[in-house]
Amino acid sequence: MGIAFEDAIKQFQALMDEVDEPLKITFQNIHQGYPAENLVRFLKAREWNVAKAHKMLVDCLNWRIQNEIDNILAKPIVPTDLYRAVRDSQLIGLSGYSKEGLPVIAIGVGLSSFDKASVHYYVQSHIQINEYRDRVILPHATKKYGRHIGTCVKVLDMTGLKLSALSQIKLLTVISTIDDMNYPEKTDTYYIVNVPYIFSACWKVVKPLLQERTRRKIQVLQGCGKDELLKIMDYASLPHFCRREGSGSSRHSADGADDCFSLDHVFHQQLYNYINQQAMNLQPVAPIKMGSFHVDLPEPDPEGTKIALTIETELHKLDRNGINRLPSDLNLNSNRNQNG
Template identity: 30%
Template sequence: MSQKFNTAERAALKKFRVCISDLIKTFDEYDAHDKNLIRWLRARDLNVRKAEFMIRESLKQKEIDNVAELKHLPLSEFLLEKLPFSPCGHDKEGTIICVIPCGKWDLKSLLQQGYKDEMLRYLCQFFEKYFHYMKLNNSVEDFKTGAIILLDLEDFSVYDIMSNQVFSFLIELLKGYEEHYPEVMKATYIVNVPKVFEILFSMVKPFIPTGTLSKVQIHGGSSDHWRKALLEKIDYRDLPSQYGGSNSAHPFYSNRFGLTWPGRAKIFPPEDFITEAVPPREKITKSFELLAGDRISWNFKTDCYDIGFEFLFNGVRMFPYARADAHVCVQDGLYDVMENGTYVLVFDNTYSKYRSKILHYIIVVENSG
């Protein structure tokens, strides 16, 4: 969303402030800022009367639903497992990015089990936590109101999504989003898009404002294509490995993170790396017996071509599997151990039929004792 105001917008803002002066008295500095108030006007094509009605109705409904408390409450552990998401970094202008692997969300099953109201509240809580975090990390000199969403449609099922129950839920969700969080989307990147997605999107488009549609980029086909598109706007350090970045230890959101996020491994000197060849159809594993309080961090790169990577705890995958572009940028990862057990780093070349990969890596363990 543009942070610059034209003449018409400045005039509308002046009138808008007068019309909602009673509300502004109750706002904090962030909510009362012109760069935040302009969202409501732009959502109603600078019609001051309609924008006033919109913001008053939104605040009224949020008060009825007691939305203000949501930013301080933990998210449902059950829904975090079923509907995961990952705040992952910032774009090159400092806007927060959130990865949503919605292709793996089983909305149909949850709706059939009667979780509709809980899901709507969960997603509302997600937005409230996002804006609370954004407020805490804003300044007058660097004021941000936008969001970047990366929607991953891997494992997307058009048959589930096109059920009447799911379609109605999505429309209700879109309607609520536009009513309460207008003009906050800076960009949405949709990746791993199957061809059948076009059917669903054509059905949903009439319910999405034109301004929002203009910010959506849909990327199907080769991952090389959409990874390149992402890296035009986002530095590789701010993307998980599976999206062309360098963060190979990128977890889904957890209540224990609060308003912080796990630390990143440093980039170690290249001369400290160990070199091994990973033959085609094979993998290399590095296993460690670690205790709670230990820290393990790693870097790895390849001379040519990507390589698969995963990190296991007692045989269970801790982060999403990644075909990492380790030949493009050094991959890094860090994990603070919370439970005693066996931790394994896997460098996977089983998907290559004929090509060996030259791997360079360093793994550092810091013991708690």
């Protein structure tokens, strides 16, 4: 790291030393003992502009205080049937770790329907997984591998992606904005697999709109991506939808224990039990109240809105043209090479 970067970190730290005590307390939940490394995340997100990074972090800390994010891991989604319905319609899980110790987060983009609960439950669930990753998973990985691990890799499964995904764009934009504003630079690489034509058509248009820093993180892999992913992780850490070509569905595998989206998977059992235990510790006598944990939904970032509108436009074009099959001239291997 160059001298200029080190100076930026020192300036940023000096500014943070001046913030009010409540902000310092919630910042501790963010950095988990590694303040400088987390300042770097916000500096990267603002192209190393100290003033902009400072504003971004202070806004994030205020958001956490106003929405009681520090307590969100003590706010279970109840009853269990509702939580299971959220898990079945918002497909996400931890399949293992890369060879470098980074958690491998699997996301079933194509088959997530987001139609079993209100927006607030999906936002609550998403933030809880973020917080569990940052406060439990990453500190555990840091201790296990003997070095600071502050990022993950994400494998996005596009199996089953349809034009009906249009109805999800608003919610996905909200979730993306929450991540961009409050959890910047937490993902090292995005691997996109099982790509249908509908994604490829949109990707060609959306890719130029992304910041170079973001584009460098995205790799579109051929097929289920198994061969490429095995270069960075062991077979046991592959998401179930990457384990063989033509697996057909990312929703459920033959063995529920291998399906990292399932509530029965060890990751979700640990997360579920952790949140319920935290709730008991916080309120040992009072019963757990039903109802979603409402978080202020952010105004989408202008760039994010532009990208969402572009995707919406492209999907409408495909719908009008009646696109429902893979064209013979589509060269996914070429697409992969351009992004790898």
